[in-house]
Amino acid sequence: MSARRGWFAAAQAALLALALAACAGTADPGAAPTAPVSSSPTSSPSAPAPEPTPEPTAERTTFRIATLKGPTTMGLVELMDEAAQGTARHDYQVTVYGTPDEVLPKILQGDVDVALVPANLASVLYAKTGGDGGAKVKVAAINTLGVLQVLEAGDTVHAVADLRGHTILSTGKGASPQYVLEHVLTEAGLDPTKDVTIEYLSEATEVAARLAATPGAVAVLPQPYATVVTKQAEGVRVAIDLTDAWADVTPSRLVTGVVVVRTPFLAEHRAAFDEFLADYRASTQFTNEHPDEAGALIAAAGIVPAAAVATAAIPASHVTYIDGADLRTDLDGYLAVLFAANPASVGGALPGDDFYYTPGG
Template sequence: MKKLLSVLLSLVMTGALLTGCGSPAAPAAAPAENPAETPLETPAADPVDVKVLALKGPTAMGMVKFMNDADAGTITDNRYQFSIVAAVDEVTPKLVQGGADIAAVPANLAAVLYNNTKGGVKVLAINTLGVLYIVESGNTVSSVEDLRGKTIYASGKGATPEYALNYVLAENGIDPAKDVTIEWKSEHAECVAALAASENAIAMLPQPFVTTAQTKNQGIRVALDLTKEWDKIQSGAANPSALITGVVVARTEFIKEHPEAVAAFLDHYKNSVNFVNANTEDAAALVEKYDIVPAAVAVKALPACNITFAEGSGMKDKLSGYLSVLFEQNPKSVGGTLPADEFYYSR
């Protein structure tokens, strides 16, 4: 019992030290005659280090204004450290091992990380809706039905692109295994080469790669927006889901230790997304500044990248529905089981 009391006393003292970190506490003020004249003020939390990772592409584009303001010193509530990486393999170990606090990742990877870490991460917000498009070097496709009997070049087998394409095809009465031929390539560049090699070739490509390909081959046209096709399928649902590319996640431990920093991050991020969507040319210049894609590509690609910001119940409805679609096709795509409610952060 003495040992337990000693431990409890130590924890209380530690808490007192943490809450009193900085300058000594001021003496309590005398009660005011009219309490309404002296509203209580909550002191701002001390700045903390916030390490943020984003993948090179649409999931990083919505952050560029935030990153620029932090680098310029106009955002000072916390010490933000942004890193943009080229591959998912660079994100996962840093997030799991504490080398990053917050990360923009593919939507299904968020669920995989949650399951593999036993709740070690939570999803904060949706940052990118669908970026997949059906393109062709001809003019034969104007509806999903027009894909029947065709060959589609695509990359991303075993990942979100395959599951999204299969879902859209199946919900339109097209069997992906029988009614179309999907030739899976290892890279997007191979799909572009296939488009150039034959007339009326069809491929599935993501933005901003669609725009990059079009700058090199003006004969490539966008035939279908898979995000819009997904929305058509979901239009009658009670809680419609959405085709989602990216989300922002945070370590659960970081959320518990620094809730004010998480809230501040989300506010800055939302403002950044709003800026990017409303100021295409200025945002494109920042996209180039942070070496994501050239400004000439970004200015054309940004309106088609479906950069967004959704949190709370709206985020949960759309994301849980999307993950359910993936789970039905392959449980491993979301880590073996659908995440519990605690996966979805709400402030």
């Protein structure tokens, strides 16, 4: 017990610095945004030389991009680094914010052109800006699949059915984490109100502390909190990846973060935006294929406090790039689950056809 408490005292500062905005509901709207970051590139002697940036086919364009601390931004870091060094093909001006609440008004007021936001917030933005036929935003890509994991301070839980009779610690009551967990439990044949006890705490740090200090405890934590806990707390392990558990019971994939663009900006700079999407796709590929280098950039950008934690968290953060028909299939399925749980979580109604953008289409 004391050893478990000891690790948390040492790691608490790092945990407090981690903001998993991509799967959070709301947070302190007064938190100060992080200024655009500049980081030095990292390199490995064995890493292949980067491919040259293609010659632009669109006029060089300034993109005001808002993104969030946490996995939502992990796939963007190579592009951020190129922009900071002046080697990107467009002028990508990236600002990293602490919570979705800080980004929402920026989009509504036209202060940003592109934003990386939680998937359900994109649907809320669509509804707030006019809905079907007149919305001021479109979603162009999925950038992060699920980031939630079930952790156990023990070795009894190996499948969703094994959660029967357990108390599950979690955050996100009234937000996506609650709806995702309840959906997975229900589809696996468990009643969330009878077969398990879900205890919601206000902060992920509280969940981490309880988990680390209580033998046999079970908790749901997002990345990179989950990686920090498993690295620092003896005996705590990942029991279930909820992204995999979702896929087992749902036709669509679990979605966390997406890329949205304001339609007035898109109308004026469509060719440049398609080039941004190509650059962003390459950046997410870099993150997944070169996790050590990407981890250093993630830490330098202030997204995760330590490069080693960032590198370890990348695989479980499901950083990706999905557009076109697959984007619609996965996002429609995810939003439908949230809508069934709480229509307000997606803006009161499911978005229409004009919500989806297809590059080059």
